[in-house]
Amino acid sequence: MQDAGVVFKVIQAISIKLNLDAKEYLKYLDIVCVGTISDIVPLVDENRVIAKLGLKLISQTKNIGLKMLLIESGYKKIDSSTISFGVAPRINACGRMGYQEEALKLFLTNDIEEAKKITAELNKYNVQRQAKEKDIFEQALKELEKEDLNNLNSIVLCGENWHHGVIGIVASKLTEKFFKPTILLCYEDGMAKGSGRSIPGFDLHEALAESSKYLEKYGRTRNGSRVSTKKRNV
16 A cells, blocks of 8 residues: 555544544545555555545546546546546656646645646646656667667666656666666756666665665665765766
């Protein structure tokens, strides 16, 4: 269970403690379902229940922002694919492009015109995210053309203008394409900050720990690892 599910369970526990009616927390299952499916968690046990009941609630959601997102996605049927490919990318694009507050405003608004305006912004951010992702991926491939990939155990690349919110996605694509642990770095304020993805059987976090004397900081993320180092060390 990831963030959305954990928050829901906290709300449920508080509601039970306060003897509130179950509808007071179950009414949020549509948003919890979006978070659960977007986090790509295994849909088993309680996650499966949240997804199944949440999808039913989404089809008749009273959340204006979510309604607008569903309309904009173009999907006619409400299922996990609608959330994974229609709703989640638009929400995630906000955070990746540095406008995470917009997604929050969308789910909190009761004004349909404001919801339409914010949804249009989310679409714009998603298009920008796709363009930057494509550009960084193509730049990375050009850099790799200079290397003998057969002799590389891992891929580490860095760029001056690579967007920090997108490099994790590109690292995933490169890892999938070449089946090698991959770290992409971008330069910000004299630091090289990056995201990494690995392959089965190779613990990237452990590898970073063994190189910690060269790093300012590092850690795990939900999808991989993050790392920061002085520019001179890259």
